[in-house]
Amino acid sequence: MRELFQDVRYGWRMLQKTPGLTAIVVTMLALGVGANSAVFSIFSATLLRPLPYDKPDELVHLNGVRNQGSFQQQPFSYPNFSDIRGHSQVFSQIGAYSGTAASVSGKDGAEQVITPVASAGFFETLGVKPALGRTFQIDDEQGKAAPVVMLTYGGWQRYFGGSPDVVGKTMVLDGVLNTVVGVLPRDFQFGPSQSGDIWQSLRVGGWKARRNAFWLNPVARLKPGMNSQQAQAGISALARQLEQQYPDDNAGIGVQLVSLEEQLVGSVRPVLQLLMATVAFVLLITCANVAGLLLARSAQRQKEISIRVALGARRARILRQLLTESILLALLGGTLGTLAAVWLVPAIVGLLPQIALSSMPALHGLHVNAGVLGFSLAVSLLTGILFGIIPALQILKPDLRQELQEAGRSSVGGVHHRFRNVLVVSEVALAVVLLVGAGLMLRSLQQVFSQDPGFDATNLLTLGLALPEKAYANGPQQQEFQRRLLKDIHALPGVKDVAAVSIVPLSGAGNTSRFDLEGRPKASGGEEYEASTPTVTANYFEVMIIPLRAGRFFSSQDTAKSTPVVIVNQALVDQVFHGQNPIGKRINFTYTSEPNLHEIVGVVGNENVDRLDARMQPIVYDTFEQSPNTFFSLAVRTRQAPETLASTVVKKVRDIDPQVAVSNVASMAQIIHDSPTMVLRAYPAYLLAGFAGTALALAVLGIYGLLAYSVVQRQRELGLRLALGAAPADLRRLVVRNGMKLTVLGAAFGIVGAFAVARLISSLLFGIKSTDTVTFTAVCLLLILATLPATYIPALRATRVDPMETLRCE
Numbered sequence: 001m002r003e004l005f006q007d008v009r010y011g012w013r014m015l016q017k018t019p020g021l022t023a024i025v026v027t028m029l030a031l032g033v034g035a036n037s038a039v040f041s042i043f044s045a046t047l048l049r050p051l052p053y054d055k056p057d058e059l060v061h062l063n064g065v066r067n068q069g070s071f072q073q074q075p076f077s078y079p080n081f082s083d084i085r086g087h088s089q090v091f092s093q094i095g096a097y098s099g100t101a102a103s104v105s106g107k108d109g110a111e112q113v114i115t116p117v118a119s120a121g122f123f124e125t126l127g128v129k130p131a132l133g134r135t136f137q138i139d140d141e142q143g144k145a146a147p148v149v150m151l152t153y154g155g156w157q158r159y160f161g162g163s164p165d166v167v168g169k170t171m172v173l174d175g176v177l178n179t180v181v182g183v184l185p186r187d188f189q190f191g192p193s194q195s196g197d198i199w200q201s202l203r204v205g206g207w208k209a210r211r212n213a214f215w216l217n218p219v220a221r222l223k224p225g226m227n228s229q230q231a232q233a234g235i236s237a238l239a240r241q242l243e244q245q246y247p248d249d250n251a252g253i254g255v256q257l258v259s260l261e262e263q264l265v266g267s268v269r270p271v272l273q274l275l276m277a278t279v280a281f282v283l284l285i286t287c288a289n290v291a292g293l294l295l296a297r298s299a300q301r302q303k304e305i306s307i308r309v310a311l312g313a314r315r316a317r318i319l320r321q322l323l324t325e326s327i328l329l330a331l332l333g334g335t336l337g338t339l340a341a342v343w344l345v346p347a348i349v350g351l352l353p354q355i356a357l358s359s360m361p362a363l364h365g366l367h368v369n370a371g372v373l374g375f376s377l378a379v380s381l382l383t384g385i386l387f388g389i390i391p392a393l394q395i396l397k398p399d400l401r402q403e404l405q406e407a408g409r410s411s412v413g414g415v416h417h418r419f420r421n422v423l424v425v426s427e428v429a430l431a432v433v434l435l436v437g438a439g440l441m442l443r444s445l446q447q448v449f450s451q452d453p454g455f456d457a458t459n460l461l462t463l464g465l466a467l468p469e470k471a472y473a474n475g476p477q478q479q480e481f482q483r484r485l486l487k488d489i490h491a492l493p494g495v496k497d498v499a500a501v502s503i504v505p506l507s508g509a510g511n512t513s514r515f516d517l518e519g520r521p522k523a524s525g526g527e528e529y530e531a532s533t534p535t536v537t538a539n540y541f542e543v544m545i546i547p548l549r550a551g552r553f554f555s556s557q558d559t560a561k562s563t564p565v566v567i568v569n570q571a572l573v574d575q576v577f578h579g580q581n582p583i584g585k586r587i588n589f590t591y592t593s594e595p596n597l598h599e600i601v602g603v604v605g606n607e608n609v610d611r612l613d614a615r616m617q618p619i620v621y622d623t624f625e626q627s628p629n630t631f632f633s634l635a636v637r638t639r640q641a642p643e644t645l646a647s648t649v650v651k652k653v654r655d656i657d658p659q660v661a662v663s664n665v666a667s668m669a670q671i672i673h674d675s676p677t678m679v680l681r682a683y684p685a686y687l688l689a690g691f692a693g694t695a696l697a698l699a700v701l702g703i704y705g706l707l708a709y710s711v712v713q714r715q716r717e718l719g720l721r722l723a724l725g726a727a728p729a730d731l732r733r734l735v736v737r738n739g740m741k742l743t744v745l746g747a748a749f750g751i752v753g754a755f756a757v758a759r760l761i762s763s764l765l766f767g768i769k770s771t772d773t774v775t776f777t778a779v780c781l782l783l784i785l786a787t788l789p790a791t792y793i794p795a796l797r798a799t800r801v802d803p804m805e806t807l808r809c810e
Contacts, residue, residue, distance in 0.1 A: 012328065022329070025290050028698070029333020029383060032286035034340035035279040035691065037368065037376045041345045043272050044371060045362045046265055052187055054127025060231065061263035062218040063256045078204060079211040080250070081119075081218055083242055090234040094220040095122025097190070102200065103466040103661035105172040112466050112663030114196030115173065125221050133167040133182030140201040147178045148201045153186040155197025173200065175470040191264045191360055211249040212514060212591050219260060232257050248522065268360065270764055271684045278437070278691045281430045283383065285698045288423040291387040292702055294326065295420055326388020327381060334380025341376070342368050352683065421742060424702045428746025429753060431692070431699040432779060436754035438692035439775035440765055441685035447767030448681055453506065454607035454616070455544040459496075460635060460668035461642035461649065462504045466661040467630040475560065475628035481657070482624060482632065486537065488652055489636060494645050496637040499543035500624060502535040504633045505609040506675050507664070515620070517576070518586040518597060528590060529576055531618040532609050535627050541604055543637050551583040551602035554623045564626055567602040572618035587620065598622065611677040613766045633664075642667040681766070696783070700790045707739050707794035732795040739791030747783055751776065
């Protein structure tokens with residue numbers, strides 16, 4: 001231990017003798033360790049930390065799957081969920097949830113908030129016990145008791161100030177009195193529902209007999225000793241029984257089990273793994289750079305070390321001394337990097353849109369914890385050994401006489417050059433891999449942004465509205481409010497036009513309905529189809545600038561007393577009618593037992609209601625005049641930046657009726673930016689580009705450092721060349737050629753590695769191939785442009801060597 005303290009004190013004195021080098025090394029290491037620690041914090045919280053439930057490995061999520069149609073994964077109907085709950089032999093417990101929203105009345109009017117729905121047994125399945133009160137019971141679900149809700153800890157604080165007697169108090173949701181029966185634990189979180197502050201109890205009502213209304217998401221706990229394969233076989237057998245028993249509603253529908261963890265984080269796992277690998281590459285490049293710097297310093301200390309060995313110092317002792325210095329440097333850099341991570345983690349999380357944070361609650365309030373500190377310490381120690389081992393091993397050369405002779409003439413030998421060349425080539429190769437990965441992600445993002453959503457997204461303001469059901473209990477009242485609101489908003493200065501739609505496109509929300517064709521009903525062997533079913537006002541297509549392809553738009557003659565009509569998009573025509581004229585044909589919605597025929601009066605262009613990176617889905621539009629609703633959204637076409645009119649439009653709604661809940665006020669540009677597609681594409685692409693740019697800068701610094709040091713060490717040779725008649729341009733070419741050789745060699749290795757990495761991330765790409773020529777060419781050009789200054793500046797320095805000074809030394 002005494003020798004260790006001596007090594008540390010000696011190492012610290014050596015670092016103080018070269019403050020400039022020490023500062024550069026510590027800064028580089030802080031960059032590498034800080035980036036790794038920050039990303040590892042997010043990686044650990046999302047992927048490594050077990051779900052905060054009892055025995056999370058036993059929890060599975062049930063997904064309905066169809067073998068045909070556009071929507072092949074779907075939730076469950078209540079009757080199907082009920083049958084699985086009552087007859088499954090593979091689950092010890094099962095519950096279900098669904099995401100929804102409600103208007104909450106308060107002193108300042110109503111607000112629309114997320115209020116997920118949970119069945120009886122849902123929280124018991126997760127192993128979550130309430131902090132106060134009770135969970136939902138079967139009587140709540142069956143409607144045998146008054147409507148009840150549970151509050152999260154945050155909801156308890158927000159709505160009732162943390163009052164200990166909250167159980168039994170009431171809240172008004174959608175105009176209905178609900179009783180608070182329990183408070184969830186402080187650490188409760190559940191991602192897929194975009195968990196809000198209020199959980200409503202499932203109330204069956206009219207859903208009890210609707211086997212073809214799919215809206216529930218079951219979560220189950222496997223029986224002890226039951227593995228996932230056995231459970232899948234058992235539930236698949238039950239699904240086949242239900243299909244045979246109810247062929248009209250369950251034909252072609254199966255059940256797929258996935259772990260609850262996979263359901264929660266499966267979509268973000270590839271992205272986080274890519275980012276973790278990226279920062280690991282940055283750390284490797286940092287290690288190579290630092291190793292090069294220490295190798296240069298070790299060359300200058302070679303004479304000292306050789307003398308110490310010649311005087312009897314043990315090689316192992318000196319090796320430990322040098323490694324102690326390296327680890328001391330690494331710990332300094334790691335400490336600074338950890339402090340940087342404390343700032344970086346909330347900064348990175350803060351860049352995520354709210355919709356992403358809602359689905360990843362583990363990131364809320366994330367900070368650097370003990371696990372991350374341990375990771376940072378381990379990375380720092382490993383880094384110190386990695387970048388310190390090569391310079392330290394140079395002392396193990398057996399020929400001390402040759403080392404002393406070389407040290408007398410020059411402070412560097414050929415072995416040092418070879419090692420530094422290998423390090424620089426490695427840096428360039430790793431940087432190329434990262435640049436190609438970032439380039440592919442950015443090119444893919446560009447392809448997504450260039451997709452035509454089917455409507456004009458510029459100068460478009462959207463907001464959601466929810467009418468209190470008691471005040472607007474029937475269709476005429478709902479229509480009258482809607483007509484007055486649209487008229488008043490249209491009259492506002494700066495508003496060009498305004499329409500209403502049940503679901504804002506690309507907002508992440510949606511609903512679908514199934515239908516068959518008149519004359520080809522599914523009961524007689526016809527095919528059943530599925531489509532998105534937004535409800536719109538007559539002028540919606542004009543406001544959104546969606547073109548009419550055939551037939552007509554909705555008109556004032558389409559009322560509740562006239563023939564039910566719909567408009568379909570081109571994708572539906574292509575899928576269902578195969579190029580035939582659909583105008584005048586009728587479709588039958590199968591969610592009711594009675595015929596529900598609607599005549600097709602128009603065909604419009606494809607509108608992307610789901611995601612920009614998804615293919616166009618079939619859509620059936622109906623009109624509010626025939627299908628009024630208390631929930632709808634506004635699409636306001638403005639003459640100026642839509643954000644500037646947001647408060648004016650909201651005020652107009654409040655002026656008409658302050659009890660109407662307003663939510664999700666945003667421009668269409670903001671909706672696209674915050675959409676799940678952009679979260680999974682733009683966010684990682686920008687981060688990857690930032691890390692790749694850092695890697696390129698480090699690689700360029702490595703090339704510059706190598707050449708600059710080489711020029712210093714070759715002053716005698718360069719001076720002799722000038723004295724013997726070499727032109728300065730020849731020396732510049734010599735130095736530049738050496739640097740470009742290393743760059744080209746590193747780029748060659750990097751391109752090979754990039755092809756392999758590109759195949760691994762091909763599932764994250766959209767609209768381009770993993771071998772995209774534009775990306776690979778751009779990376780090569782960028783590398784050349786970045787390294788030319790790094791080679792040319794040392795080349796200029798080479799021509800400033802004084803030949804006379806060199807001859808005097810010789």
